[in-house]
Amino acid sequence: MNLEKIINALNNPTRRNIVSWLRDRSNFPPALPEHADLEGVCVAYIQEKAGLSQSTISNYMGLLKDAGLVNSERHGQWTFYSRNESAIQAFISAVEKELI
């Protein structure tokens, strides 16, 4: 758990939004039928929702992944990102421990 990296990753409103949006698949367009049973959301959908360039979102997802806040799985040409719930919980606990 790298608190420094996590706070850094969350020190940006779009990245916080992404983590929040990923709570609910219905924040994004429906998955393609062949992806129906896969977890996570592809980069293109996140990009569309965030309204920033493809490269920026790819970079953001890399930061969130590197911080451990999201998981990624590649399936064919797509990378699917989903929340890492236990890491998010651990982060909250760490903030409480460090601050409270």
Place this chain on the structure above:
Amino acid sequence: MNLEKIINALNNPTRRNIVSWLRDRSNFPPALPEHADLEGVCVAYIQEKAGLSQSTISNYMGLLKDAGLVNSERHGQWTFYSRNESAIQAFISAVEKELI
């Protein structure tokens, strides 16, 4: 409650340390006798503990204050900073609400 400002203020290890150190007065040298009944810690003590320049710490305390995480009270030539517990608690709650 400006989450953006707060996360920004906490996106620095020294500033997080300061908020943490302020939990316990005994992290600093004893107060002068004439300040014995005052809440908070003066800038010089915080500076000494942090090991950064006076201007940097003054700036940091301004950021923490502006974010609402600390209170300040001026008494004579001294400014005493103390934690704003309710703001800290509100921040934790906001992070939970936004992320969890």
Place this chain on the structure above:
DNA sequence: TACAAATATCGGTATATTTCGATATATGAA
């Protein structure tokens, strides 16, 4: 009033972050 101490503000340099467009890579399909 003059001085010293504590803190705040200013101006600057080095470094980091934001965000983009262009390009590279990987993969499925024709």
Place this chain on the structure above:
DNA sequence: TTCATATATCGAAATATACCGATATTTGTA
């Protein structure tokens, strides 16, 4: 193998942050 699609990486410009030393401000005291 060639092409199109999805994603990742690169290089750059604009902006923000981390700190510092120097200076200004405030206040108590000689």
